[in-house]
Amino acid sequence: DARVTQTPRHKVTEMGQEVTMRCQPILGHNTVFWYRQTMMQGLELLAYFRNRAPLDDSGMPKDRFSAEMPDATLATLKIQPSEPRDSAVYFCASGLVLDSSYNEQFFGPGTRLTVL
Amino acid sequence: AQKVTQAQTEISVVEKEDVTLDCVYETRDTTYYLFWYKQPPSGELVFLIRRNSFDEQNEISGRYSWNFQKSTSSFNFTITASQVVDSAVYFCALSGSFNAGNQFYFGTGTSLTVIP
Numbered sequence: 170d171a172r173v174t175q176t177p178r179h180k181v182t183e184m185g186q187e188v189t190m191r192c193q194p195i196l197g198h199n200t201v202f203w204y205r206q207t208m209m210q211g212l213e214l215l216a217y218f219r220n221r222a223p224l225d226d227s228g229m230p231k232d233r234f235s236a237e238m239p240d241a242t243l244a245t246l247k248i249q250p251s252e253p254r255d256s257a258v259y260f261c262a263s264g265l266v267l268d269s270s271y272n273e274q275f276f277g278p279g280t281r282l283t284v285l
Numbered sequence: 286a287q288k289v290t291q292a293q294t295e296i297s298v299v300e301k302e303d304v305t306l307d308c309v310y311e312t313r314d315t316t317y318y319l320f321w322y323k324q325p326p327s328g329e330l331v332f333l334i335r336r337n338s339f340d341e342q343n344e345i346s347g348r349y350s351w352n353f354q355k356s357t358s359s360f361n362f363t364i365t366a367s368q369v370v371d372s373a374v375y376f377c378a379l380s381g382s383f384n385a386g387n388q389f390y391f392g393t394g395t396s397l398t399v400i401p
Contacts, residue, residue, distance in 0.1 A: 202389070212376065212391045225388070258328065273320055274389060276330035 171195045173277035175261050181283045187249040190280045192261030193242055201244045202274060203236055204260040218244065219266065251284045287312050289379050291392035298367050299400050306362045306395045308377030318380040319353065319360040320389070325373040336360065367399045
């Protein structure tokens with residue numbers, strides 16, 4: 170049963186520290202998404218990739234957030250320096266886009282980040 | 286502009302009652318997909334259904350059914366004979382155009398509580 174995996178599942182850190190979240194998409198999927206979920210803002214799209222190339226990262230605070238896909242099996246989201254307002258659940262999702270078909274995204278379990 | 290509206294923020298029903306969750310969408314694309322996801326208290330987002338814009342047939346899966354009406358831009362979700370395990374937040378989503386990389390536009394979610 171293929172699943173998106175995310176590490177760590179929980180992270181507590183102090184303000185100013187660097188945080189790196191990792192995601193392993195489902196093998197064979199060619200699109201990867203990073204979302205942030207908070208009570209106030211709901212689900213926000215931060216960035217997404219197709220075939221490892223970033224397509225849009227306009228949802229991310231550029232000065233502190235960065236997203237990369239070093240290879241097809243790993244996506245990372247980094248926050249440096251972290252701030253209390255970054256506290257949220259961060260989801261990674263992957264999907265398969267072929268030609269003009271729009272397929273569902275499969276979500277990982279999320280990383281619950283708390284910045285003190 | 287792409288937009289999904291879930292006007293019902295919270296719904297409570299007594300077990301075995303039927304409940305309908307509303308979803309209204311806006312898009313200029315002629316080809317698009319609609320989705321429903323379930324987020325139980327455990328936090329994971331679980332894919333429920335995908336529907337493309339050319340298929341207006343209603344779909345039934347066990348106690349779940351979906352009513353897609355292009356004329357009203359709605360994609361409503363009905364749970365028949367609700368159960369406590371149905372308690373969750375339900376999200377409706379719309380896929381963007383292919384050139385946007387299969388980006389999803391999520392509604393704000395409807396929190397369903399089924400009371401035993």
